[in-house]
Amino acid sequence: MIRILIVDDHPVVRSGLRAVIDSQPDLAVVGEAATGEQAVGRAVLDLPDVVLMDLQMPGIGGAAATRRLTELDASPRVIILTTYDTDADILSGLEAGAVGYRLKDAPPEELFDAIRSAAAGETVLASTVASRLVDRVRQPPRDALSTRELEVLDAVAEGLGNRAIARRLHISEATVKTHLVHIFAKLDVDTRTAAVAAAVDRGLIRLR
Structure with missing residues (x-):
């Protein structure tokens, strides 16, 4: 049983x-x-x-x-x-x-x-x-978001600012900014809104 x-x-x-x-x-x-x-x-x-x-x-x-x-x-x-x-x-x-x-x-x-x-x-x-x-797994390394980058992007989608994201993930604001730079590059966007839209479109995150 x-x-x-x-x-x-x-x-x-x-x-x-x-x-x-x-x-x-x-x-x-x-x-x-x-x-x-x-x-x-x-x-x-x-x-x-x-x-x-x-x-x-x-x-x-x-x-x-x-x-x-x-x-x-x-x-x-x-x-x-x-x-x-x-x-x-x-x-x-x-x-x-x-x-x-x-x-x-x-x-x-x-x-x-x-x-x-x-x-x-x-x-x-x-x-x-x-x-x-x-x-x-098949995505080129440049395009694949890391788990931490997905967490940052998920928080951005919730409308959190850098300071709030840093507190949630227990990292510095500087680290949050670095993650965002990498996210923008990988998704080929230049704004937080565009990053969220691209991630939702690809099924990387969902809007709550």
């Missing part, structure tokens, strides 16, 4: 996932959590084999919660289950230690297979996500 923890801040989503997962004889939902903090606590108590983790939640969020889960002695296998598939979201989840990334509109059978594969130690990526990662 594969033990599963569902982490999502929407009760209806959790209930729906529980219903479809519990229909499988070899899968069992052993707990639910509505925040990243709750997820870590429930994982310690429920000892799941696999965690289905949403990304956008109140508190520390899915990526940070995933990182904490992978640091546990009995760390579960984490599958990001979300509606978002931008480069920034994908990278944040996988770099935090997730072994899989699936979209919520996937058929139940694909989710079941992903859970079983993750429990068996395999990496499970949605086909669209895998394609995005391959495309990113």
Whole structure:
């Protein structure tokens, strides 16, 4: 029996996932959590084999919660289950230690297979996500934005100034400016607005 923890801040989503997962004889939902903090606590108590983790939640969020889960002695296998598939979201989840990334509109059978594969130690990526990662690897180094550059650009898209970005990312304002220079060069733009527009158009970030 594969033990599963569902982490999502929407009760209806959790209930729906529980219903479809519990229909499988070899899968069992052993707990639910509505925040990243709750997820870590429930994982310690429920000892799941696999965690289905949403990304956008109140508190520390899915990526940070995933990182904490992978640091546990009995760390579960984490599958990001979300509606978002931008480069920034994908990278944040996988770099935090997730072994899989699936979209919520996937058929139940694909989710079941992903859970079983993750429990068996395999990496499970949605086909669209895998394609995005391959495309990113194939990008010329000059054009590929780093994870930090994506974080800076994501903050710019939220309307944050350099000082606020520096505080959020725990870096200096000078470093923020340097990142912006590199971002402008890689995207072939010369303004913050144009950089955001180009990044959204390429699927690198999303507007909140």
